[in-house]
Amino acid sequence: MTEPVIETRALCKRFGALEASRDISLDLRVGEIHAVIGPNGAGKSTLISQICGGLQPDSGEVRLMGRDVTGWDVAARARAGIGRTFQVSALAMEDTVLQNALLGAFGASGRRLGLFRPALRYRDLRSRALAALDRVGLAGQAAAPAAELSHGERRRLEIAIALTLAPRAFVLDEPMAGLGSEGTKEITNLLNELRSEAPILLVEHDMDAVFALADRISVLVYGQVIATGAVEEIRANAEVRAAYLGDSA
Amino acid sequence: MMRERYINAALLGGLLLVVFWAYTGDEPFTITLATRVAILALAGVGLNIALGQGGLVSLGHAVFFGIGGYAMGILASHAQSYQPLTLGPLVIEGTKSMPLIWLTAMVASGIAALLIGLVSLRTGGVYFIMITLAFGQMFYYFAISWPAYGGEDGLSIYVRNGFPGLNTLDPIQFFGLCFALLLAALAFHAAFKHAPFGLALNAARQSPDRAQAVGLDPTRLRLIAFVISGVITGLAGALFADLNRFVSPTMFSWQLSGELLIFIILGGTGRLCGPVAGAAMFIALEHWLGGLSEYWHIYLGALLLGVVLFAPGGLIGIATRREAAHD
Incomplete structure (x- = not known):
């Protein structure tokens, strides 16, 4: 068996009396979309933060391609291959769409950031950024300020920036949050294509999208993974139905 | 933005025009005023890189201005008295050469910015403002209690320092020198803004989370920007001391740090020529209203209030918007 791309081992995180992560062990394997679902307050965001480096676990470890990265900060993990998106879009709103994408290309290239030559004149990085924008259908808006994008376009720009990093794994925090059915469909198609590039750890509320995309699903309730398995297993799991899906699912 | 470019050209051209008019009309005092504008604008350009680009509200930039001033004062006073400066085993000759003084001023303020930045950039927001202010006060009181270089009374340099090929005592030539440095700093800022860094x-500044998520370290970026910013403001300090042929602890005062911030906010935060517009406005008010009343700062306060409340883009913001409404 090949090594998992991302693996968490017995992650525990407490905030005072609240156990946000309780012994969470899960992995993201090559070529798959692994969805993490769970009700609000189940600890999904805390889990993502620990994987991406924003939060340190109290105990347990995070491994990226077999390497223990638990002590690394966010930037180091990004350079090592985690391409993430945020639940609430985190973009440089005054900058153009292309500049936002370029930022990812520069960050990933690991080059020294020059003080003089205009960023747009770095041909190779510019074409990398434009290619990523093209993938998500934003090439036409490259020159527009990010602030002028619609909510759905911002979500796609986030994915484009992650793409410019040429990541080993995508970690997507509710990429469909706040989107209508049309937008959700677009992102679903996009993610379906992306899985060939790098596996995706997907935290998402939209169950239709999750069932359509995921190879495996982990269910998080009160900071604990109560089940992990293929889509059909999760659908059939009585405990999951009781805790989360409701009997209608 | 094209329109802003025209306004910038008009601003700088206007400053040159005033100097030309003063030169032909034989009004050296006006040239000196314009030189002050150029030097203070240069100091502002330095702060604008930290504040406008980096979002670092430094209330301690007088530290670098003062270090630049004292670099000039110390080197020139040793040259003046023919007493070399001894630092332990190190013996440094004083100098009256501007390029050497500038280099010293820039290196010294760069080192100070690095050390201050390492400490203060661990914080943010109000704490950053307070820490930079605290550093400013430390330098201010240190300068006051340092008798070797004049203490509270400051230090006079009798003859302006020299620049190869120029007569720096001629106001128009010294203005030219300062203006050229201002242009160089503006050109650097313009390039810097669009360069990868x-x-x-x-x-x-806009989204630290985003920067980190693409593998960039915001604190490191800010530290480098803070050093660049300090170096430019330090250079301006050396020029300012040379303009007055005098350095004193007031160059370290928090009022001066505040004035630098005012230039930028008046002119337009982050705007290329914001500090030029701000410094010109400040000097003009000081000159005209200062003649009417000792309390001219009241009017400055009112103007600042107006800008902050009604035109967050500053004077340049107002100008570009009015231009925009025309077409």
Whole structure:
């Protein structure tokens, strides 16, 4: 068996009396979309933060391609291959769409950031950024300020920036949050294509999208993974139905 | 933005025009005023890189201005008295050469910015303002209690320092020198803004999470920007001391740090020529209203209030918007 791309081992995180992560062990394997679902307050965001480096676990470890990265900060993990998106879009709103994408290309290239030559004149990085924008259908808006994008376009720009990093794994925090059915469909198609590039750890509320995309699903309730398995297993799991899906699912 | 470019050209051209008029009309005092504008604008350009691009509200930039001033004062006073400066085993000759003084001023303020930045950039927001203010006060009181270089009374330099090929005592030539340095700093700022480093720094200001998520370290970016910013303000300090042929602890005062911030806010935060517009406005008010009343700062306060409340883009923001409404 090949090594998992991302693996968490017995992650525990407490905030005072609240156990946000309780012994969470899960992995993201090559070529798959692994969805993490769970009700609000189940600890999904805390889990993502620990994987991406924003939060340190109290105990347990995070491994990226077999390497223990638990002590690394966010930037180091990004350079090592985690391409993430945020639940609430985190973009440089005054900058153009292309500049936002370029930022990812520069960050990933690991080059020294020059003080003089205009960023747009770095041909190779510019074409990398434009290619990523093209993938998500934003090439036409490259020159527009990010602030002028619609909510759905911002979500796609986030994915484009992650793409410019040429990541080993995508970690997507509710990429469909706040989107209508049309937008959700677009992102679903996009993610379906992306899985060939790098596996995706997907935290998402939209169950239709999750069932359509995921190879495996982990269910998080009160900071604990109560089940992990293929889509059909999760659908059939009585405990999951009781805790989360409701009997209608 | 094209329109802003025209306004910038008009601003700088206007300053040159005033100097030309003063030169032909034999009004050296006006040239000196314009030189002050150029030097203070240069100091402002330095702060604008930290504040406008990096979002660092430094209330301690007088530290670098003062270090630049004292670099000039100390080197020139040793040259003046023919007493070399001894630092332990190190013996440094004083100098009256501007390029050497500038280099010293820039290196010294760069080192100070690095050390101050390492401490203060661990914080943010109000704490950053307070820590930079605290550093400013430390330097201010240190200068006051340092008798070797005049203490509270400051230090006079009798003859302006020299620049190869120029007669720096001629007001128009000294103005030319300061204006050229201002242009160089503006050109640097313009390039910096669109270069990869500027892009990353601006992104880190707007969304630190985003910068980190693409593998950039916001604190490191800010530290480098803070050092660049300090170096430019330090150079301006050396020029300012040379303009007055006098340095005193007031160059370290928090009022001066505040004035630098005012230039930028008046002119337009982050705007290329914001500090030029701000410094010109400040000097003009000081000159005209200062003649009417000792309390001219009241009017400055009112103007600042108006800008902050009604025109957050500053004077340049107002100008570009009015231009925009025309077409």
